[in-house]
Amino acid sequence: MKTKILAAALCATLTALPALAQERFPLIPPEQRTPEQAALAAAIQGGARAAVPGRDNSIGGPFNVWLRSPAVGDKLQQLGVQLRFHTSIPQALNEFAILITAREWSSQYEWYAHHRLALAAGLPAAIADQLAQGRRPEGMTEDQRIVYEFCTELHRTRFVSDATYEAAKQRFGEQGVVDLIAVSGYYVAVAMTLNTARVGLPAGVAPPLPDLRR
DSSP, X not given: OHHHHHHHHHHHHHSOOTTSOBSSSOOOOGGGOOHHHHHHHHHHHSGGGOOOTTOOSOOOHXXXXXXXXXHHHHHHHHHHHHHHHSOSSOHHHHHHHHHHHHHHTTOHHHHHHXXXXXXXXXXXXXXXXXXXXXXXXXXXXHHHXXXXXXXXXXXXXXXXXXXXXXXXXXXXXXXXXXXXXXXXXXXXHHHHHHHHHTBOOXXXXXXXXXXXXX
């Protein structure tokens, strides 16, 4: 049930975004999509991302950008379904890994889309708040610490130390290690898409991440 609630919440965020300022990739109206784009849109709005009743057919977030390359977009959205809904990593920790990626890439939209999902899955708000400020969160559980250290080390050093690797392997197994690598890499691609496209936040929503470059 929790997975269905999270899927519906994400769909509500990503599929109905007429208020967003798509500065580089304007939304493609359904009637103007090619057959390949239409098929990709249907795939995105179906399955685990089933559209919330009453929402329109617009495709927002990274998906609108990926419509420009339907074959690539389809592979990416399929990978996203696997990593969001079928990962071996517990949901709250998986969302934590996504937020770590969003913070490392200063992806405002990625953080906006997944912050609520992380809290709904059980990630403490205080952990997310400290992460948003660029701080190592205090009060993490052992599992949260392992995920934080693994993902942060991978993002920042491009490598993972023996100690960090062994901790992740002992807790989550080899599949879990691969799933953490994959979810981090996938959401780097999402962040790259969002940042390059300048996907904006809904009207009236302030950027949730402070600029750490100052």
